[in-house]
Amino acid sequence: MQEVSPWILLGMAGIVALALMIFAFAATGRLEKIPTTPLQGFAELVVSSLNNYVVGIVGPDGGKYTPFIGTLFVYILGMNLLGLIPGLHSPTSNLSITASVALVVFVYYNYVSIKVRGAKAWFMHLLGEPLWLCWLMFPIHVIGELARPLSLAIRLYGNIFGEETVMMVLAGMSLVIIPYFIAIPSQLLMMFFGVFTAFVQSLVFISLTAIYLGIGIADHEEH
């Protein structure tokens, strides 16, 4: 199995980010209350549905976190879909790129938790409920906290890399059955499943991010 250079994948991730920025600037160039240009209408559709989703998970004041989570969704979706274009590879099929995104999410939700509830509340949450058990609960909680970005990174990497490998194997199979000239795109059905997987994996990523954010900023005492 040939390995794609991570630097090329990083460049492609940068191209995805650049394309998203160009789309954002083009859609909000001349904002009007009732959208007339189709680009602004499409952008409003995407933003409002993401906003509803995030507010549904995080709570009523979750609107502050929609820009981060929404950008994450569109970015990861773009990177996943890039692999379905013939000749290109998904940047997310490399563990370094998914791990960096998961690391950013980890730092962000801990930062938000400390900013909203204070550093003392964040640390007391790590110590657990009965204080005389804190020597037992602290390592368990720390490992559980560290398992969150690890599982985020490995889940996204495993899904996209496995799906790309299956497509490679399926595409190679058609060359074995009918050699030399005719290459049947026997991975076509897999590509439809690949589009579905791209959507589901980015949805699961941001759902987990929103859930961790919601847990971080939730008030446990007041109602």
Add this chain to the structure above:
Amino acid sequence: MGYFIALAIAAGLGLPIAVIGGGLGQGKAAAAALEGIARQPEASGKIQTAMIIALALIESLVIYSLLIFFLLSAKLPATADILKLISK
């Protein structure tokens, strides 16, 4: 030689055993979601979203096993080297 036998068996059997548990778990999740939709069709949008997320989370455990399979199968030697080893 026994090392390669064990490696080949582990690479072959690891993923299917993980799929057993994953399949059972996803079946239970899908069954509960379908029952919820049948009981209250108005909530089918929310139930469907929650079901998809639950299925993806259960599937991620099977994907971890797939990663181990990729790691192990990269360490399996080629057939020519094994034949040389046996014939010695």
